Amino acid sequence: MPPSTLTPRFLRLVLLLVAIVLVPTQARPSDETTTAAVSSSPPSCLGSPLLCNVPYNLVTLAGTHASHAVRKDEDSLGTQDKDIKQQLADGIRALYLEVYPSPADSSTAELCFMSCATNDGGTLAATLQVITDFLNAEATEMLTIVVSNPGEVATEVITKEFKAQGLDTIAYVGPALGNWPTVSSLLANGKRIVVFGDKSVASLPSWMANYETMTQYTQLVVPPDDKWPMGRINYLDGKVPFFINYHLRWTNATVDGAVRPVPYAAEAAITNSWDLVSHIVDLRNNNFIWPHLVAVDFYDVPGCKLFDMVRNFNGVPIPGNQPSNFYPITNKAHTKVKSVAAPTTAGIGTLGLTLALLVIVSLFTYRI
Template sequence: MHCHARFYCSLALVASSLFSLAAQASSLSTRATVCNGHAELCERSYGSVSFVGAHDSYAVGATSNVFVNQDHDVTQQLNDGVRMLQLQVHNQGGALRLCHSICAIADSGLLQDYLSKVKSWMDSNPNEVVSILIVNIDNSPAPSFDLAYKAADLDGISFAPETPTLPASGWPTLGSMIDSGKRLVSFLDNGADPSIPYLIDEFTNIWETAFNLVNPDLFDCTVNRTKGDTSTQMFLINHFLNKLVAGLPAPDPDNADVTNAATGAGSLGAHVDTCRTVQGRPPTFLLVDFYEFGGGSVFQVAADINGVTYAPTTPIAQPVTANSSTSSSPSSGSGSGNGATAMPASNLMAMAISVLSAVTMGVVSVL
């Protein structure tokens, strides 16, 4: 700008400075100051934060049911601090359903209904970054998942990376994700399609340890599944212990307090320590069964990794036994898939044998 009078030039400069300051103030006013419960995490990249995950998050019921992995529903899981939700999705007549191995045995309802609960919770908790990991058991096409996300209105808050693969160090900060409103991160273990970039391929971005272990001594930090460079990928530890029922691995709630503990042989904390030694860094995702067993110990482990204090404002949920009642139990559902289909104890062995036969014939994969 060419000014003929110093006075007017000065006014122009002052006005320009004021506009600049106003713009900066506006930007600052929208920045998240607390991210996933801690101010310290706002400047940390997604790939450098550790998150507790619920294995088979949808498979909810009393621990006496061998086909459940959690005993509180997704809303309670999120309330208590779970930030990764792992799902096994089956295609039943064109409908995407959440089933544990076989829908005829353990059907937890439509994926869309589950996602709607996630959306409701995220709307009420705008400073939280959440992840969903989908096991696409029937190799359903990515557009079918896109339809379910759109029906639940989750596509609009889903993060889409600029490239299909990001190293752990290349992810945005939690604060920037929250500020942008793109704070749901979703992975598909297979079937990802670049035309739907917010459904991210898991194994080019994440590697996993072994799963379905029945011996706690075998919890290690060896790469089990990947399609990428493990030295730069995020990684997930499958830290849930199983027991054998009719020769098949089934969740083991009897030892969950020990498995989920922060210290001790076979504990989550010990597993993380092994990873620090073997990989030189902690895992990004800690996938567990019956997350509340241990009284919050799984969240303590994650907090220790992240260098923050675990201090919940309200106590987390208590374990649900066969004689307990809970809003997440199958009997209290509305028929829309609130929990895993209830099964009498007398039928469990027969059902397990049926599943074993199906696995033997290659009909189903048990995760």
């Protein structure tokens, strides 16, 4: 047909035909591309893809205080009712270890609470083996470990046990001020743990972070005092990278012939429920501090809010709950996970959609 004979009606029919052919390329990707989009999933870090791009010091971890001090029964002294292996399986990601000389061999390290006669949690070596096994099985997890040395064990004895498991090679020490690398960056570089040594650990090795210069912390409460103290809250003007919230309520009891504060197991269900929520929210509202580690005694008591609070602070939805948070994230460098869209063919779908719009306009302007 000569060009001069092309009528507007014919041109509109051609445009309509082109649009019908091209528009589905946007709406109906091939089976191959759809499968690829559905099967691919965002990486997970510390149990959620939402945490991969967050600086490690801004991630809030669920922790246990004196993690190794498991009670033998309800009448014995201790801080936990489940061992460290079960704690890790339940979601605990921060451990607090107290080191003493072994009663059997003073040249080896034991994990005890108050004294090895009061609560002996076994050797440091055995616990580090449990930690190593967990990290080997869970490639996207990290742990924070706080080492206290009330038994004044020689530092080389402590470090020997860490090195025996190769944990010194996967430990990371970041800057004393400001944010640390993101979780995904640390994982990609084979760094799986952060180990803090407090002032009782003399001559810290290079792979152990200094608890005294990198952390602030809250203190425990002993009745009748019901106010949660803020502890060393203003150290270095709040610029240290890590804040540790010890949410502990103890009571006085006679231990080894002396009156001493001990874990208040009878109050644990109250302490670890809304008291915990109130403590952390007050900490956030009054001091603008996000805790890196929230450590409690008896984390497994009914009604404990530890894991829910940690998810809220991390911006991770609570399973079975609405995907909104009780407490909004305002200062964490979260990068939300973007939905994965199926690819189109070189933008043809967009072109088809444009042509379709032109046809619709034409149809309303002229009748075919």
